[in-house]
Amino acid sequence: MNKIIERLRNRGLKPTSQRIAVLKNLTERRDHPTASDVYNDVVKKYPTISKATVYSTLKLLSEKGEIQELSIRKMGEACFDSILELHHHFLCRECGKIIDIYTNCRNNCVIIKAGEIDGNIVEEIQAYMYGLCSDCAKKNN
Ligand SMILES: [Zn+2]
Ligand SMILES: [Zn+2]
Numbered sequence: 001m002n003k004i005i006e007r008l009r010n011r012g013l014k015p016t017s018q019r020i021a022v023l024k025n026l027t028e029r030r031d032h033p034t035a036s037d038v039y040n041d042v043v044k045k046y047p048t049i050s051k052a053t054v055y056s057t058l059k060l061l062s063e064k065g066e067i068q069e070l071s072i073r074k075m076g077e078a079c080f081d082s083i084l085e086l087h088h089h090f091l092c093r094e095c096g097k098i099i100d101i102y103t104n105c106r107n108n109c110v111i112i113k114a115g116e117i118d119g120n121i122v123e124e125i126q127a128y129m130y131g132l133c134s135d136c137a138k139k140n141n
Contacts, residue, residue: 092133
C-alpha cells in the first residue's frame with residue numbers, strides 16, 4: 001500500500017483513497033482492464049465510488065505518465081496498463097483477451113533502423129496485433 005502512495009506522491013498527486021484504490025487495482029492485474037472492469041472490482045470495496053471517478057482517475061494517471069492508456073479497444077472502451085516498460089499487445093478477436101508481447105526487435109526493426117520517416121524521428125514502436133490467442137486457436141481445431 002505504501003508503494004502505491006509513494007507512486008502517487010512522486011507524480012505530484014494527492015494520495016486520496018479513491019486514487020489509491022484505482023492504482024492498486026490496476027497494478028494487481030495483467031488483463032489490461034477498461035475503466036468499467038476496474039470500477040466493477042473497486043466498487044466492491046468502495047461502494048461509494050462512481051464509474052466517472054474511476055474513469056477520470058485512470059485518465060489523470062495516464063496523463064501523469066504513471067500508467068498507460070492503450071489505443072487498443074475492448075468493446076469500444078479504452079484499456080489501461082500499469083506496465084510502462086515498452087511492450088506490444090495482442091488482442092484476441094474471439095475472447096477479447098489482451099496479451100503482453102515482449103519481443104526485442106529494436107535491433108533488427110526496419111522502421112527503427114530507418115531512423116526517420118518523412119522527417120519524423122522514430123524513437124519507439126508499439127505494435128497492436130489482432131488475431132486468435134493460443135487458447136482460442138486450440139479450441140477452433
Ligand atoms: Zn482468445
Ligand atoms: Zn501490456
